[in-house]
Amino acid sequence: MTLQEGVVMRPYSTTRRPVTSERIGRALDRVAEIIVARGGQGEAWLPLYDYLEGAMQxxxxxxxxLAAVRERFKQSKG
Known part of the structure; x- marks a missing residue:
């Protein structure tokens, strides 16, 4: 992490990490925390929360x- 203008910043990573339900879940937890912490101003974060919920679904x-496809394939070869 680096310090820029008194704010701790994570260095930008060029490594792309796959989108997983665990990562989306952590993001949902963090956005929920922000919404609650900001009280009435937290409503501004609802569109992001909705987007993340949709991405999770x-x-x-x-x-x-994909699990159903794999099962069908497995049964067709068995």
């Missing part, structure tokens, strides 16, 4: 479908 639906 989409990812879980994709994982469920």
């Amino acid at each position: 989409d990812l879980q639906a994709k994982e469920t479908r």
Whole structure:
């Protein structure tokens, strides 16, 4: 981490990490914390929270479908 104008900043990473339900869950937890901590001003963060919830649902639906595809393939070869 680096210090810029009195603010601790994480260095930018060029390594792309995969989007996982765990990462989205941590982001949801953090945004929920911000919303609660900011009281009435926290409402401004609701669109981000909604987006993350949708991303979580989409990812879980994709994982469920892929599991079904793998199962179908496994049964067709068995």
